[in-house]
Amino acid sequence: MxxxxxxxxxxxxxxxxxxKISTRNYxxxxxxxxxxLLGIIYYGMSAVGVISLAxxxxxxxxxxxxRIAKRPITxxxxxxxxxxxxxxxxxxxxxxxxxxxxxxxxxIIIGKQIYGGIGGNAFNPVVVAMAILMISWKDIFxxxxxxxxxxxxxxxxxxxxxxxxxxxxxxxxxxMGDLLMGKxxxxxxxxxxxxxxxxxxxxIIRGIIRWEIAFSFLFGVFLTALIxxxxxxxxxxxxxxxxxxxxxxxxxxxxxxxxxxxxVNFIPMLIYGAGAGLMTVLIRNIGxxxxxxxxxxxxxxLVNPLLDKIKPKAIGKVA
Amino acid sequence: MIKRSFIGLLKPRLEYGSIEDTPSLKQIPTPKEITILSNxxxxxxxxxxxxxxTVKTGQKLLLYxxxxxxxxxxxxxxxxxxxxxxxxxxRSYTAIAIEVADDEEIDDEFKATAGGSKDATIxxxxxxxxxxxxxxxxxxxxxxxxPVNTIVVCCADSDLLITTNQYVVKSDxxxxxxxxxxxxxITGVNDIIMVASQGQMHELSxxxxxxxxxxxxxxxxxxxxxxxxxxxxxVPAGKNSEDIGVCFISAEAVASIGNAFNTGQIPVTKIxxxxxxxGSKSLVSAKLGTPASEIFKAFNITLNENDRIIxxxxxxxxxxxxxxxxxxPDTDAIIVQDKEDIPVISDYPCxxxxxxxxxxxxxxxxxxxxxxxxxxxxxxxADQYDLHSCIECGLCSYxxxxxxxxxxxxxxxxxxxxxxxxxEATNG
Numbered sequence: 001m002x003x004x005x006x007x008x009x010x011x012x013x014x015x016x017x018x019x020k021i022s023t024r025n026y027x028x029x030x031x032x033x034x035x036x037l038l039g040i041i042y043y044g045m046s047a048v049g050v051i052s053l054a055x056x057x058x059x060x061x062x063x064x065x066x067r068i069a070k071r072p073i074t075x076x077x078x079x080x081x082x083x084x085x086x087x088x089x090x091x092x093x094x095x096x097x098x099x100x101x102x103x104x105x106x107x108i109i110i111g112k113q114i115y116g117g118i119g120g121n122a123f124n125p126v127v128v129a130m131a132i133l134m135i136s137w138k139d140i141f142x143x144x145x146x147x148x149x150x151x152x153x154x155x156x157x158x159x160x161x162x163x164x165x166x167x168x169x170x171x172x173x174x175x176m177g178d179l180l181m182g183k184x185x186x187x188x189x190x191x192x193x194x195x196x197x198x199x200x201x202x203x204i205i206r207g208i209i210r211w212e213i214a215f216s217f218l219f220g221v222f223l224t225a226l227i228x229x230x231x232x233x234x235x236x237x238x239x240x241x242x243x244x245x246x247x248x249x250x251x252x253x254x255x256x257x258x259x260x261x262x263x264v265n266f267i268p269m270l271i272y273g274a275g276a277g278l279m280t281v282l283i284r285n286i287g288x289x290x291x292x293x294x295x296x297x298x299x300x301x302l303v304n305p306l307l308d309k310i311k312p313k314a315i316g317k318v319a
Numbered sequence: 320m321i322k323r324s325f326i327g328l329l330k331p332r333l334e335y336g337s338i339e340d341t342p343s344l345k346q347i348p349t350p351k352e353i354t355i356l357s358n359x360x361x362x363x364x365x366x367x368x369x370x371x372x373t374v375k376t377g378q379k380l381l382l383y384x385x386x387x388x389x390x391x392x393x394x395x396x397x398x399x400x401x402x403x404x405x406x407x408x409x410r411s412y413t414a415i416a417i418e419v420a421d422d423e424e425i426d427d428e429f430k431a432t433a434g435g436s437k438d439a440t441i442x443x444x445x446x447x448x449x450x451x452x453x454x455x456x457x458x459x460x461x462x463x464x465x466p467v468n469t470i471v472v473c474c475a476d477s478d479l480l481i482t483t484n485q486y487v488v489k490s491d492x493x494x495x496x497x498x499x500x501x502x503x504x505i506t507g508v509n510d511i512i513m514v515a516s517q518g519q520m521h522e523l524s525x526x527x528x529x530x531x532x533x534x535x536x537x538x539x540x541x542x543x544x545x546x547x548x549x550x551x552x553x554v555p556a557g558k559n560s561e562d563i564g565v566c567f568i569s570a571e572a573v574a575s576i577g578n579a580f581n582t583g584q585i586p587v588t589k590i591x592x593x594x595x596x597x598g599s600k601s602l603v604s605a606k607l608g609t610p611a612s613e614i615f616k617a618f619n620i621t622l623n624e625n626d627r628i629i630x631x632x633x634x635x636x637x638x639x640x641x642x643x644x645x646x647x648p649d650t651d652a653i654i655v656q657d658k659e660d661i662p663v664i665s666d667y668p669c670x671x672x673x674x675x676x677x678x679x680x681x682x683x684x685x686x687x688x689x690x691x692x693x694x695x696x697x698x699x700x701a702d703q704y705d706l707h708s709c710i711e712c713g714l715c716s717y718x719x720x721x722x723x724x725x726x727x728x729x730x731x732x733x734x735x736x737x738x739x740x741x742x743e744a745t746n747g
Contacts, residue, residue, distance in 0.1 A: 005642070008627040008661055011727040013634040013713035014654070015479075016662030017323040017331055019720045021670060077667075119670040119721070207327025210673060264673030264686055308687070314705035315547060315681040316556040 021118070024208050025078030029085055031202045032254065034195030036089060039188035043093035043150065047188045050095050051088040058084025058104040065113045079118050083107050086126045086254055089189025090247060092146040099140060103129045123301040124258040130294045143185045154183035159245040160290045168237050171245075179244035190250045200253025209257035212269035217252040218243060220277020228285050236285055247293035248280065255293070261301040268307035276300040320633075320660060323718075330678055331718060333537040335475065336592070336600065337518055338482045341489045344590070344602045347617050349394060352418050353608030354645040359388045360411035361403035372398045374417060377585040378426035379447060382413060391450040393587035393607040396420040407637055408734050417608070430583035436497055439580055441505040448579055452589040452607065453487075453571030454649035459561050460506050468564040469550070470508050472499065472573050474523060475516040475533050476651065477540045478632020481592045483651040484570040486602050488519055491574045496526055498577030502568075513570075514545055537634065538680055538712035542567050557707035571651075589646050594654040595620060603653075610643040611653055625658040634713040667721040668693075675715040675725065681708045685715050685725060692728040697736050706732055 040047045062080035066073045074080070084104050091100065110132075111125025112118065134141050143158035150156055155173060162170040174184065180193035190196075204211040221242050228236035242248060247255070256262060256276055263272050276296045283292025321333055365384040374380060374392040381389050396419040404414040429447045433439065441461050449457050460467055472495070474488045488495065499511055513530045515523045523530045531549045533540050539548065546554050546565060554560050560567060575586040593601045593614060603614055611628060615621075622628070622642060629636045630650050646653075675685040683705045691700040700706045709729050716726040 005622055005624050005626070007622070007638070007640055007642075008625055008658065009638045009640045010627070010661075010664065011638075011724060011730070012631075012636055013717050013726060014627065014629050014636065014638070014656060014661075015320045015633045015717055016722065017321070017718050018662070019323050019327070019674070019718065020722070021667065021720055024672070024720060117668065119668040205326055205328055207323075207329075207674070211328070259673070260671040262671075264671060264676045265684070308684075311684050312682040314556065314683050314708035315543065315710065316553050316558070316708050317705060318555055 021077045021079065025082045027206055027208055028082050028203060028254070029078070031199035031208075032085060032089065032189060034199055035189040035192045035250070036085075038182045038192035038195055039089070039093065042152065042182070043147075043188060047093040049097075050091050050093055050100055050188060051085065053097060053100045054088030054091070054104055055081050055084035057101045058087065058108050061105050061108040062113070065109055069113070071117070074117060077118065079112075080108055083112065083125050086189075086250075087129055089250060089254075090126070090130055090187040092141070092143055092186075093150075093188050094146045095140060099133065099137065103133050106132050119260045121260050122304075123298060124255055124261045126258070127255055127294050127297045127301070131298055134289075134294065143187075147185050152183075154178060156185050158185040158290070159241060160284060163237050163241065163245075164284075164290050168234060171237055171241050174241065174245075176240050176244065179240075184245060186246065187250070190247050193244045193249055196249040196253055200249070203253065203257075209253065210262070210264070210269055212266060213257050213262055213273040214252045216270045216273025217256045217277045218248070218273075220274035221248055221252075221280055222277070223274075224278045224281035225285075228281065242281055242284065246284075246291040251276075251280070251293040251297060256297055256300075261304060263304050263308040265308060265311050268304075268310050271310075272300050272304060272307055275303070320662075331714075333479055335516060335535050335537060335540065336480045336482045336485075337516065337535070338485050338489065339518075342482075342486065342602050344486070344490075344604050345617065347603060347605040347609055347614055349419055349423075349606055350609055350613045352399065352416055352610075353394055353606060354610065354643070355390045355392070355415045355417065355608045356404060356645060356647055357382055357388060357390045357413040357415065359383060359386065359413050361401075361413045366401060368398060368401060368415065370398055370401065373420075374398060375424045375426040377429060377587060379428065379585075380415070382415075387446075389446075389450065390415065391447075391585050391587060391607075392417060392426075394419045395423045408731075425584055427583075429579065429585050433580060433583065436501050436577075436580040437504070439501045439504050444501070444505055444576065447585055448576055450607075450648055451572060451575035451579065451586050452648050453484075453569045453573070453575050454647075455572035455576060456561075456566060456568055459566050460502075462561075465561050466564060467506060467508055467561070467566045469510045469512065469566070470502060470506070471542075471545060471550070471560075471565060471567045472511060472513045472528075472570055473540065473542075473545075473567060474513050474519055474570040475540045476632075477538075477542070478635050478652070479537050480594050480600065480654065481632050481652045482600065482602065483590050483592050485516070485519065486590055486592075487571045487574050488515075488522065491578070492522065492526065494574040494577035494581065495570055496577065497581055498573035498575070499526075499528060501576050501580055502573065512550070514540070514549060516540075538710070538714065541710055541712055543710035544680060556705065569651075589648065589650060591646065591650055592652040593618065594652060596626075596655050596657045596660075605646050607648060608645045610645055611639070612642040614646075614653060615642065615655070620655055622655065623658065625661075627656040627658070627661055629654040629656065634717065635711065663722055664724050665722040667723065669723060670721055672720050674718040674720060678714045678718050680712060680714070681705070681710050683708055689723065689725050689728060692725075692732050697732045697739075700732055701736060706736075709733075 107129035111128035182192035225239035225242040279296030688704040
């Protein structure tokens with residue numbers, strides 16, 4: 001042998017398509033940007049503050065956990081940043097600093113790391129954090145109360161709360177165009193409908209989120225709201241209000257589609273999405289909570305492992 | 320390497336390599352020493368072949384007492400060493416090194432026994448043509464427990480980049496025709512199907528045999544998918560196509576059999592596709608047993624530390640640890656990968672993104688399967704998550720966002736289960 005080069009000896013395949021977890025997460029942040037931008041335009045520096053604190057504290061919690069648990073440092077994959085970002089988008093711009101930090105603690109540590117980190121979580125970490133915070137400090141999530149000091153050229157009302165407390169007539173003034181343009185009260189990054197839809201479609205085209213889940217979720221919300229509306233249009237608002245208010249759009253494109261807590265087979269994805277949509281409207285219309293997206297997703301996360309048992313038949317499988 | 324497209328919603332489209340016209344073939348001169356690998360595990364005690372024995376080109380070399388395993392010497396010369404070689408999964412091979420003499424002599428045993436194509440018998444083919452270029456599965460023809468009723472001649476190449484079989488079809492169609500008539504005579508099977516890519520259809524339909532077209536994207540030309548899509552027969556999980564009476568043979572092997580009876584000499588020259596670091600392809604003809612380094616020398620390829628040499632295609636081949644690894648009857652390609660181009664395998668867990676599910680041609684629930692495989696629960700993986708349905712295309716690892724070696728997990732699980740079953744069978 002002329003020289004003794006050492007070669008890499010590994011297993012097939014010797015090609016990879018170059019996809020990476022970090023690319024997915026940074027694309028997700030990119031897709032969320034338009035929605036956040038409008039929040040920042042409306043709420044100014046306090047929105048910047050909440051979002052920045054959410055992202056940075058989420059990263060720090062992840063770093064701290066990895067250090068303490070002596071695991072490899074995983075903050076580079078962008079997953080912690082995305083959890084922080086999405087969490088910040090759901091919060092009102094007036095959320096106090098301690099709430100943000102507790103929220104990201106719950107999301108990163110309780111929502112994700114105790115299950116073994118990325119890919120192991122049974123529930124969407126952001127949704128877990130929101131659920132716990134909404135139950136613990138429900139006044140802060142009363143958007144009308146929280147954002148009372150902001151005065152814009154549109155009715156600064158949280159549509160779902162108005163709907164719940166004052167009935168359908170209270171939300172008559174909201175037109176679909178206004179809702180899509182974010183002319184409503186709500187979470188920093190959850191109100192700008194067009195921004196969320198554009199971001200979501202970008203993620204679908206890039207193959208980062210699964211379109212089946214997003215569309216079936218929206219379809220579930222639409223159909224259930226329509227049925228309610230048709231039975232009694234004086235008590236129940238139409239599907240447009242349900243589709244473009246609260247956390248519906250951010251839920252459809254950014255929360256329901258979280259990888260590890262949602263199914264991957266075609267039929268399960270449809271059931272999962274539609275089920276979450278159905279639960280959302282049920283909670284909004286006959287439940288006690290103003291918005292149902294968070295709890296609906298938690299419940300569907302719970303049935304996800306069962307749903308994923310519905311699988312196509314593998315090649316050559318006998319019986 | 321084909322990267323993920325911007326529109327990730329679409330499945331990756333991996334097109335098979337194709338050749339236009341007849342590309343030039345570079346002959347590699349016979350090296351000073353060649354090495355022949357036999358599938359037989361090395362067993363010093365029962366060795367028949369002795370060191371210093373002189374061999375002729377095309378001579379059949381029986382290796383062990385009480386075994387009919389043999390290899391065919393591709394050169395004339397003297398056996399310089401017989402040793403053990405360890406391959407993937409710790410498999411043991413017998414490596415026979417032969418020092419090449421100056422003058423070539425052709426062995427005439429085959430000519431004397433075989434006669435012409437008309438007199439071909441299954442015994443002659445089994446006794447002399449199991450080690451021809453193209454890896455002919457001649458043993459299967461005489462296996463009484465699994466009668467063959469259909470023979471599929473693969474004229475398309477099964478892995479990406481490779482154009483070896485396509486070249487043989489272009490350059491030696493007469494030998495293939497002759498080979499097919501020999502196969503018909505010896506097996507009595509009349510149902511012979513040629514599987515070809517779109518570009519080959521015209522040429523092959525002229526042969527008068529039954530020709531079926533295979534899709535031009537990977538993994539359509541893998542045997543299990545040919546069975547399912549072209550023959551309409553699903554191979555039961557964990558079984559091979561031979562188990563249900565279909566035998567696959569490469570066009571090159573058919574051509575080798577045809578040529579053997581035409582010329583009275585056992586073919587010893589392998590055609591292979593060489594893929595250089597920059598991705599350019601060349602067709603090479605080399606004697607069986609030629610070390611890869613001789614081919615690299617002929618093409619001025621320099622290898623550096625941490626590069627990779629792959630025998631076979633980019634999806635299903637295997638990498639070797641020595642530049643001197645010899646060309647074998649099934650070496651359809653040698654790929655050289657620069658260390659910069661080697662994708663990183665990570666120990667990240669599965670994030671459940673579902674890309675593998677979309678791409679899997681066998682409909683396997685890979686996201687769940689891989690969790691069982693990672694924790695070594697092979698039995699559960701086989702019982703509940705269709706481990707044995709895997710057709711080994713490697714696409715799951717190719718698309719894995721986490722960079723997990725899923726394909727390797729599957730192969731080692733199958734291997735471990737196979738070992739456990741064998742142990743159970745022997746221990747009662």
